Amino acid sequence: MYRKETGRRDWGLTTGGCRLEDRRSFDRPLRVYYPKGHESRRAPHGRHPSAPPSESQSSMEAAAVKPILRVAAVCGSLRKASYNRGLLRAAAEVCEESIPGLRIEHVGISDLPLLNTDLETTDGGFPPAVEAFRDHIRSADCFLFGSPEYNYSIATPLKNALDWASRGKNCWADKPAAIVSAGGGFGGGRSQYHLRQVGVFLDLHFINKPELFVQAFQQPPKFDSDGNLIDADIRERIKQVLLSLQAFTLRVQKKD
Numbered sequence: 001m002y003r004k005e006t007g008r009r010d011w012g013l014t015t016g017g018c019r020l021e022d023r024r025s026f027d028r029p030l031r032v033y034y035p036k037g038h039e040s041r042r043a044p045h046g047r048h049p050s051a052p053p054s055e056s057q058s059s060m061e062a063a064a065v066k067p068i069l070r071v072a073a074v075c076g077s078l079r080k081a082s083y084n085r086g087l088l089r090a091a092a093e094v095c096e097e098s099i100p101g102l103r104i105e106h107v108g109i110s111d112l113p114l115l116n117t118d119l120e121t122t123d124g125g126f127p128p129a130v131e132a133f134r135d136h137i138r139s140a141d142c143f144l145f146g147s148p149e150y151n152y153s154i155a156t157p158l159k160n161a162l163d164w165a166s167r168g169k170n171c172w173a174d175k176p177a178a179i180v181s182a183g184g185g186f187g188g189g190r191s192q193y194h195l196r197q198v199g200v201f202l203d204l205h206f207i208n209k210p211e212l213f214v215q216a217f218q219q220p221p222k223f224d225s226d227g228n229l230i231d232a233d234i235r236e237r238i239k240q241v242l243l244s245l246q247a248f249t250l251r252v253q254k255k256d
Helices: 055-065 081-100 128-140 156-166 189-204 232-255
Strands: 009-015 018-022 071-077 102-106 142-146 175-183 204-206 213-215
Touching: 018 128, 071 081, 071 128, 071 156, 071 232, 081 102, 081 142, 081 175, 102 232, 128 156, 142 232, 156 189, 175 189, 175 232, 189 204
Parallel strands: 071 102, 071 142, 142 175, 175 204, 175 213
Antiparallel strands: 009 018
């Protein structure tokens, strides 16, 4: 049948809710007419609709879906070449290299005064260094602690930081966390278990596995003279800790 106004033959062919029109003039491309409300099936960037997405496109789409999680990294040691600080530096590097959606920011605690409630103001305020620290903790989605072991327990600077951020409105509450540690003997394991115990009252939600205790003084060397991690196996284990923290944080936030 021909249309009078166009002189075109309408075959009435349909495919997937579309009407195809065959023009007698072949110098123009075939047009596909979709009914109102029908979603176009044209694939992005010229890719055929039936072709599977490329690996790069899949990774880009996955990165676009996952939100950026802010990880506040807190080291319990104040020593510049601290092995625990080295673990946190390595964790930040691993995130940049291979974990989209996870960003680590080191939050210093060396400027915090020893906990003294006399330093608090009558209106519930805190010293400037404490206020700045609490702001960092509040804005984080989750935490990564580098916890050295001192005399079978948590290092004093870390306990001081935990206490300051719990004063008034608890800044730690209902957020996920993970722990890594390095040291002699148990590799900081006892400090981790004490930190988990403190976290019960602070309403911190620690991942259960994997755990990471680095026996820093055993051969082969795990760190260089500046405290930087040089062991590839431990770096991979850090990555697994971070992936677990990321997945757990997303799950907790989804429930909220």
